Amino acid sequence: MAEARTTGPRARYREQTRAEIKDAALRQLAEGGTAALALVKIAKELGMSGPALYRYFASRDDLLGALIDDAYADAAAAVAAAPDPGTGPRARLHALATAYRDWAVGEPHRYQLVQGTPTPGYTAPPETLASARAVLAPFLPVFATGTPAPATAPVVAQIRAWLARDEAVAAWVHAGAPAGPEAAATALTGTVLAWSTLHGTIGLEISGHYTGMGHTGETLLTAQTELLADSFALA
Template identity: 40%
Template sequence: MPEARTTTPRERYRSQVRAEVKEHAWEQIAAAGASALSLNAIAKRMGMSGPALYRYFDGRDELITELVKDAYRSEADAFRAAAEAGADLAGLAHVLRGWALDDPQRYFLIHGTPVPGYRAPDDITEIAAETMAVIVDACAALPPDGTATAFDTHLDTHRRWAGSRPAPAPALHRALSFWSRLHGVLSLELAGQFTGMGFDPALLFAAELDDLLGR
């Protein structure tokens, strides 16, 4: 077994600074949104010059990429751990809601309005696909829920988004419904759109999930 690589004091310091920068970035996002992210403002908070901070991040897009990557990685790991523990589709739905409520800013960074002028690199798309793969597998494990629809037929030849998962088209349809409907409820809840309406968003989420599962 190869020996673990020992980091140098400089590498550890660099890692610590980058972690602190990301903490301040999350604070900025919580206060004004990702589009207002400013490395110069973060440098000022940390008592550094702007040019000094650019030794740790090349620019705003690299910082956003790190934050987005961390968020997708966290979500994918939560789904994978739940699936490995035996969670079914209903269990995964509750993992999604718990993960979203735990950190709404993290949720909105990857599932909210795209940051103007920013395009995520392909490796982030690959991480996001890990979560969908878990959902597709859970949907494929359920019994068929009726006759094929026109959209099922469409998905027979439009399934690139599902990667190499060997799921039938109705399972892919259910996976997309799971993703879009539950994210719709979560996005509205976290944005405060249900405030003052007098009902429990958790019960709405559960009702949508029951409908998806044909209960």
Template identity: 40%
Template sequence: MSAAGTRARVRAELTREIAEVARKHLASDGAAALSLRAVAREMGMASSAVYRYFPSRDDLLTALIVDAYDAIGAAAEDAEAAEPRDHLRARWQAACRAARAWAVAHPHEYALVYGSPVPGYVAPETTIGPAGRVGLLFSRIIADAIAAGAVDPESEPTGADAALTSDITATMGLGERSASSSLAARGIFAWSAVFGMINFELFGHTNNIVADDERFFLDATDRLAGMLGLPA
């Protein structure tokens, strides 16, 4: 391996190590208290050395946020891809289950992206694509259901899509928005409901209310699939 290749490998390894230590600090201190100096101190590095990898705390936060969004997105995509393409509701349920399972296994990383905003931090545009991976996966399932003739995009013609931004139905792959359609709005409702349930569970809002969180979640996401028109 060339000297340049060796340097690139060392840089990549140190970048990963810094991110791992920072995740530990998320768990112990919270995102608002994340400090490059504290990370450097734990790694036995000079703070100036860490700044060569992450010029600011916000750059480190952005890296952690993108990693978290990509991880939950990949988990949902991998689970959905394992289901037969024509089993539309099974694909939906697999994606929902995987998103919840990742969140339960990584509560502090999940809280970083779906919990309270970090004071003073403004997420850059580089976070937008990763943040949308699960939502776009849900949209692809709906679009496949339309293409298969399993879902009528003009069913339940409430016109709720008119409440959305003008280009969102195209972004979701659901075609042109009609005056009567509500399918894109129902898709966004289902997406927000899935993550709302995960939030309620992880942040303790269902304590003393729900005894079996997984069972409750699976029943609720199946009801959401029915609302979308995905065949059982």
């Protein structure tokens, strides 16, 4: 009986309305960023009253949280769908990085939701962490068999200590790249460095900082990814 209620006409109408509200919010974000996001404007566009809209999203932050979770889910799907060249972890790393950049460049307003704090004072709900980890999970096995360069040793040491004290993170890494403690530290170190490389390079591109310069975001990310692969001696 419970399943019938959750999949009945009323539940379907509620999900359809929530989807329409999110679509309207995304249009506002695309046009003017998070500063343009206004529930009153969304309600007016959809022919709803303000109080009616609040039955679907309790607040602006509640709506932002749903949009961020959706963005992470789509980004994770894009990365997971990256083709596996089958020629080793270096080629796989390039494929994952390219897939993430393609998603971000194609959805810049949604990328900007997940790459930082969308509005001053906003705090993402705890479940957002799992969504963010889903984006990074495919990178873990890429680095698990790598050999970190000496320059990465301080980061590896900090990551190793983090894994030792945080059982949840250790379990997540082990699920993505089952291996011993040293391989786990290597896998997470590489993934964290990949994350910072991706956001640094792609974030500058989407913010327009490469405009007028002599390179493209694509070529720069390829070079950065190759350097990262070198630093872990990926085959």
